[in-house]
Amino acid sequence: MPYRTAPIAMAFLLALTGIAFWPAYYSVLQSAPLAFHVHGATATIWIVLLGLQSWSAHRQLLPVHAFAGKASVAYFPLLLAGMGGVLHSMAAATPADPFYAVHGAHLGMIDVIAGGMVAWLFSRALAFRRRPHLHPRYMMATVLFLLAPIIGRIIGGFVPMLQIHGPAEFWKFSYAVEAANLVAIAVAAALYFEAPRHGRPFAVSAAALAVQSVLFPIVGESAAWNAVFLGIGALPLSLVLAVAAAVGLAAAWSGWVAGARSLAPTRMSAA
Numbered sequence: 001m002p003y004r005t006a007p008i009a010m011a012f013l014l015a016l017t018g019i020a021f022w023p024a025y026y027s028v029l030q031s032a033p034l035a036f037h038v039h040g041a042t043a044t045i046w047i048v049l050l051g052l053q054s055w056s057a058h059r060q061l062l063p064v065h066a067f068a069g070k071a072s073v074a075y076f077p078l079l080l081a082g083m084g085g086v087l088h089s090m091a092a093a094t095p096a097d098p099f100y101a102v103h104g105a106h107l108g109m110i111d112v113i114a115g116g117m118v119a120w121l122f123s124r125a126l127a128f129r130r131r132p133h134l135h136p137r138y139m140m141a142t143v144l145f146l147l148a149p150i151i152g153r154i155i156g157g158f159v160p161m162l163q164i165h166g167p168a169e170f171w172k173f174s175y176a177v178e179a180a181n182l183v184a185i186a187v188a189a190a191l192y193f194e195a196p197r198h199g200r201p202f203a204v205s206a207a208a209l210a211v212q213s214v215l216f217p218i219v220g221e222s223a224a225w226n227a228v229f230l231g232i233g234a235l236p237l238s239l240v241l242a243v244a245a246a247v248g249l250a251a252a253w254s255g256w257v258a259g260a261r262s263l264a265p266t267r268m269s270a271a
Helices: 006-021 026-031 034-058 062-093 098-127 135-141 144-158 172-194 200-215 223-234 237-270
Strands: none
Touching: 006 034, 006 144, 034 062, 034 135, 034 144, 034 237, 062 098, 062 223, 062 237, 098 135, 098 144, 098 172, 098 200, 098 223, 098 237, 135 172, 135 200, 144 172, 144 200, 172 200
């Protein structure tokens, strides 16, 4: 079972999350939008679940590992709903908020790709849940799409030349996003080359992160995408949450069924 130090990495990631989102979220909790609360809570719980799964597996606490695994299946639609809620919140704020007027459509594109990748990775993790070299890699790869936003906000908040002091400097945020994507790609590449034979989750994730980087500076020029993005913001939040949760449920179900089918021949031959 790989990644014995994964629980420590997840704890470190939680600490980075607190630092990254303190200015824009944790320090203004009472005034933050509901969608931000949902996303913050669901993403945090997801990281904790990943750490618990890895910790219990390496200590041979199989009942705990099984419980955490089943909990992740039941919980996954909520994670996707939280990601959908943030997408809706940004789209709804774009017409009136100066920052989102500049970067809303760009960030919306990143969130759509990230949500799709997290759903695919989790589905594959369930499909390969009896493969000890693949299952944990697919699970851990989901974190890459949480890592990039965290690193981006740390870079934008603590690198002096990229700190934003007013609307005239909103353009600096693009450089923080691109730098964060490069960090996430580098992490994915390092994990891939650690064991290339089992590295497909990280190779595909690195490619998706690269697509985000390429599209980020140009997607805002697409009238079609801007229309779709603003259209999402015009929908009821409850509808967006429901659709995102349904995508999460479909990903979990398809992965679970695929994993059950792969086990069937083994069980039959054993009988």
